[in-house]
Amino acid sequence: MCGIVGYTGEEQAAPILLDGLARLEYRGYDSAGISVRDGAGDPVVIKVKGRLKGLIEKTDGGLTVPGTCGIGHTRWATHGEPSETNAHPHQSADATVVGVHNGIIENFREMQDKLLRHGYSFYSQTDTEVIINLVDYYYKKYKMGPIDALAKTMVRVRGSYAIAVMFRDYPGEIYAARKDSPMIVGKTGGASCLASDVPAILKYTRDVYYIGNLEMARLTPSGVTFFDLNGDEIAKELTHITWDAAAAEKGGYEHFMMKEIQEEPRAVADTVNSVLRDGRIRLEEIGLSDGKIREISDITIVACGSAYHVGMVAQYVTEDLARLPVRVELASEFRYRRPLLNPHTLVIVISQSGETADSLAALREAKRQGVQTLGIVNVVGSSIAREADEVFYTLAGPEIAVATTKAYSAQLAACYLLAVQFGFVRGTVDGAYYAKLTRDLSRLSDKIAQILADPERIQRLAPELIGVKDMFYLGRGIDYAVGLEGSLKMKEISYIHSEAYAAGELKHGTISLIEEGTPVVGILTQEALIEKTISNMIEVKSRGGWLIGVTMNGNYAAESATDLMFYVPRTDPHFSAILTVVPLQLLGYYVSVARGLDVDKPRNLAKSVTVE
Secondary structure, three states: OOOOEEEEEOOOOOHHHHHHHHHHHHHHHEEEEEEOOOOOOOOEEEEEEHHHHHHHOOOOOOOOOOOOOEEEEEEOOOOOOOOOOOOEEEEOOOOOHHHHHHEEEEOHHHHHHHHHOOHHHHOOHHHHHHHHHHHHHHHHHOOOOHHHHHHHHHOOOOOOEEEEEEEEOOOOOOOEEEOOOOOOEEEOOOOEEEEOOOOOOOOOOOEEEEOOOOOEEHHHHEEEEEEOOOEEOOOOOOEEEEOOOOHHHHOOOOOOHHHHHHOOHHHHHHHOOOOOOOOOEEEHOOOOOOOHHOOOOOEEEEEEEHHHHHHHHHHHHHHHHHOOEEEEEEHHHOOOOOOOOOOEEEEEEEOEEEEOOHHHHHHHHHHHHOOEEEEEEEEOOOHHHHOHHHHHHOOOOOOOOOOHHHHHHHHHHHHHHHHHHHHHHOOOOOHHHHHHHHHHHHHHHHHHHHOOOOHHHHHHHHHHHHOOOOOOOOOOOOHHHHHHHHHHHHHHHHEEEEEEHHHHHHHHHHHOOOOOOOOOEEEEEOOHHHHHHHHHHHHOOOOOOOOEEEOOOOOHHHHHHHEEEEEEOOOHHOOOHHHHHHHHHHHHHHHHHOOOOOOOOOOOOOOOOOOO
């Protein structure tokens, strides 16, 4: 969730911190703050409630804040309401320790009670202030160095966190620690920097270190050193980030979301072409040999949010093509029960960031049970990528808008590739059909581009939905799974109450919600199910619903049953979701714009959910 940056070097730190925070504002935007040190003096702490713009104005872009070492933070509130007092950075009473924190400390009340007994007091409602004072307590009580104080703190606290702190006695140095929340460190010239996500430091370096779980780092202008919980120094390998820094910029678009929708053809093409060459899907390159595929008895897909909707599509496609039982689990539910996994189960964890807390916990549960795991992630070196047995990287590039678009489509493409190859290897897809499916896969990006080339009808529809209070999405099979994602896009960025239902469930309660003029979106791409879905839509229309349809070219039977129909290019019906979702993404975007809302940063949401 929250965004962290840090810099120590030869240049003025504040402008660099603010620039990094601007690239991380999608992670948190309830409040923001920086702390900068000028030589051996006490740190200056400047905080504001609200968007980062207020902090930039308050500091004249950082120019009025001297000093070459500092840390910064954009907050997404967990403990304590959004306010200047609760904003980070937080500091101990005498400013011995000042720091920022991303995550949740589960036993912060226990730690707070301990500190109160030792004379500490608190000015905020946050768990972050507790952890900063706990570092201060161990640092002073045991007269230990920063690394040992951090290590002792890490042993005592429970939860997930990434921490960056400065100590008054160590000017020019930043110390960092993490458990289950992401943190990267970059080195360039006479400076070192850190951040909770890659875009914050791409402008300065593309060579980064990933701080491992339960590890710490010491940053100085001249270098970076890493430590384990015992305080022993450990070696790290550099990772080169291949993203161009411009990929994390808007590139002339009004919003990141529209830019990222327009990038879907490339994201899908790059992901498909990473394993599909000369008409053959080469999964052995991601560790799935034909032998391993044949040994798999069933698949469990674990994910959250939009990635869960990808899993829903993958379930239908994989079961039909590969004839393998597939179960789709919400990671937040999977982690808190005793899942039944057999030795030949493949657990697939899908996460754009590779840091989603519930998904990471689910992965660890699967590994604890000794089953094979595969991560489908978009961020190289992320926690899920490092901890899964195998990893399939989606090549979507950086995704900044909170509402996922291109990462969702790239994840779908990855699941399609798995399903087709699993079917071929297991003998349920013959050679001729395999050739057709791989041809269709290679053409998906061009068909997405065709949809994006003509968005005007969707754009014209958006103003008619400005005053709508409720919307519903209907479909069967794969179309129902797409409806779930289309509904999520509408509700999360337009704030219109929206729900998706399996069309066959309409008469089991849903139809009572239909009133005169209620918009209902029907997705109709599965040939064997279209007539049944049309019947459901007619039932809706007879009760006053206003029907919007999405189908593939040639499926004209449904047009008379709808008030407005959108067509997408034809493809194999197994792959229809990657096309029909695009008009639904655009519809959510244009309605949000028409309502004057913040498309990229919808209220109460953050891009990467790294806490429960």
